[in-house]
Amino acid sequence: xxxxxxxxxxxxxxxxxxxxxxxxxxxxxxxxxxxxxxxxxxxxxxxxxxxxxxxxxxxxxxxxxxxxxxxxxxxxxxxxxxxxxxxxxxxxxxxxxxxxxxxxxxxxxxxxxxxxxxxxxxxxxxxxxxxxxxxxxxxxxxxxxxxxxxxxxxxxxxxxxxxxxxxxxxxxxxxxxxxxxxxxxxxxxxxxxxxxxxxxxxxxxxxxxxxxxxxxxxxxxxxxxxxxxxxxxxxxxxxxxxxxxxxxxxxxxxxxxxxxxxxxxxxxxxxxxxxxxxxxxxxxxxxxxxxxxxxxxxxxxxxxxxxxxxxxxxxxxxxxxxxxxxxxxxxxxxxxxxxxxxxxxxxxxxxxxxxxxxxxxxxxxxxxxxxxxxxxxxxxxxxxxxxxxxxxxxxxxxxxxxxxxxxxxxxxxxxxxxxxxxxxxxxxxxxxxxxxxxxxxxxxxxxxxxxxxxxxxxxxxxxxxxxxxxxxxxxxxxxxxxxxxxxxxxxxxxxxxxxxxxxxxx
Ligand SMILES: Nc1nc2c(ncn2[C@@H]2O[C@H](COP(=O)(O)OP(=O)(O)OP(=O)(O)O)[C@@H](O)[C@H]2O)c(=O)[nH]1
Ligand SMILES: [Mg+2]
Numbered sequence: 396x397x398x399x400x401x402x403x404x405x406x407x408x409x410x411x412x413x414x415x416x417x418x419x420x421x422x423x424x425x426x427x428x429x430x431x432x433x434x435x436x437x438x439x440x441x442x443x444x445x446x447x448x449x450x451x452x453x454x455x456x457x458x459x460x461x462x463x464x465x466x467x468x469x470x471x472x473x474x475x476x477x478x479x480x481x482x483x484x485x486x487x488x489x490x491x492x493x494x495x496x497x498x499x500x501x502x503x504x505x506x507x508x509x510x511x512x513x514x515x516x517x518x519x520x521x522x523x524x525x526x527x528x529x530x531x532x533x534x535x536x537x538x539x540x541x542x543x544x545x546x547x548x549x550x551x552x553x554x555x556x557x558x559x560x561x562x563x564x565x566x567x568x569x570x571x572x573x574x575x576x577x578x579x580x581x582x583x584x585x586x587x588x589x590x591x592x593x594x595x596x597x598x599x600x601x602x603x604x605x606x607x608x609x610x611x612x613x614x615x616x617x618x619x620x621x622x623x624x625x626x627x628x629x630x631x632x633x634x635x636x637x638x639x640x641x642x643x644x645x646x647x648x649x650x651x652x653x654x655x656x657x658x659x660x661x662x663x664x665x666x667x668x669x670x671x672x673x674x675x676x677x678x679x680x681x682x683x684x685x686x687x688x689x690x691x692x693x694x695x696x697x698x699x700x701x702x703x704x705x706x707x708x709x710x711x712x713x714x715x716x717x718x719x720x721x722x723x724x725x726x727x728x729x730x731x732x733x734x735x736x737x738x739x740x741x742x743x744x745x746x747x748x749x750x751x752x753x754x755x756x757x758x759x760x761x762x763x764x765x766x767x768x769x770x771x772x773x774x775x776x777x778x779x780x781x782x783x784x785x786x787x788x789x790x791x792x793x794x795x796x797x798x799x800x801x802x803x804x805x806x807x808x809x810x811x812x813x814x815x816x817x818x819x820x821x822x823x824x825x826x827x828x829x830x831x832x833x834x835x836x837x838x839x840x841x842x843x844x845x846x847x848x849x850x851x852x853x854x855x856x857x858x859x860x861x862x863x864x865x866x867x868x869x870x871x872x873x874x875x876x877x878x879x880x881x882x883x884x885x886x887x888x889x890x891x892x893x894x895x896x897x898x899x900x901x
Contacts, residue, residue: 482712489715489718496512503732515725526711527580529579529580529607530570532581534615539642543640575707608717618662644675645680676694748851751772775790780855796854803869820890821838825891837897840893848880848889853873
């Protein structure tokens, strides 16, 4: 691919050479003409004018050309690690994720969360060592999921009912499928898209099972609705392999069946390939023949055969893909727990400093709010917040950061804003006269506490982003924190508490 710039350079040189030749020829021609017409006052001048104009056009064209081919500004791109491709790489990646998870778990203080993660991690390690294939039966209520599980297993394991929500909890059964080198389990789920809080909780459980599946059997008993395609799309996006089962085909004539299957195949393509959309009659309705009722046998052989073929051919790689996905999800969950824990600890630090600042300013009131004094105390807060987020800094560095934030607060007019806000709030919350000199100390102290909180919250953002203020810079972060503090109504509660605890006004 490196030949392209050279080709372009050669082309440019050739063009320039021909241009230069053309110009020399033009000048020569004009000179000839000029000598021929030099005794004619108007014609001679006109020729010089045309020559100058041509030169200018050439110059402009060259500049434009160079501008066109100016190299595009380089966008900063982080090198992305290539996703693992071979089974060995996938296995290694999953192992690495589990090892990282150990380190993450050591940071988690919440015993319950840590124990839950440890259990899932141990199960995943076991799964990596000895894969077990999980076929999850998923779909809307009453589509015949439990009936399908019963028919595939050849025994009645789960209750079947005409009403929605017959299956209330996930049920896992061993499935003895000949020819598959790994043990297989089939999982019956509650239905999705049921209304009410209980239905939503059951759906959550079903979704969790589907996310952990090696192979999904999505059961429908008619055409697919959009609301059914969306969850399917999300699962396929996660890398899930799915078969779609059109159940209750005994209710349709052969022609209707054919048309319905065709429509389903079109609807789910390319999420699911046409050969993976299969007909079934898991619990066909009894048929009245004359005076006798005849109970047809379930028709699920097509489904069983396809599951067997897919698990035989792809089982190992499906299990590996799934283990890799689970390990990534576990890592992300651990990260979320650690972030939330960090945030809580950081909030405690801010809380402590906001009261220290409020107390100090209240005890030493001076006519104007002293941002320098506040920044000096905030320096220690910055150091403590930094150390929480793994960024060691000394007090001097903390002071510099606190000072630059104090300048931003002042630049944004937030000091005046804070004084006004607290004045109003003190007047309502603590019924303090706003004109009296006595009110100066509480107003300044509450404002200082408020600004300390804004500063602290801004620093959390800074440390969370690996010591960067992001695209909008420090100002944007500070503004966002002011907005969120205003929305939450935090300041009013703070002024109320300060009036009681520090100012003793109530
Ligand atoms: N005609 C016909 N009815 C069926 C078939 N399969 C299931 N049914 C009926 O459909 C109803 C629902 O069946 P279930 O197996 O309980 O459905 P489910 O999807 O497990 O339902 P939930 O657990 O409530 O989500 C029952 O009345 C079954 O008898 C079939 O192949 N043909
Ligand atoms: Mg059921």
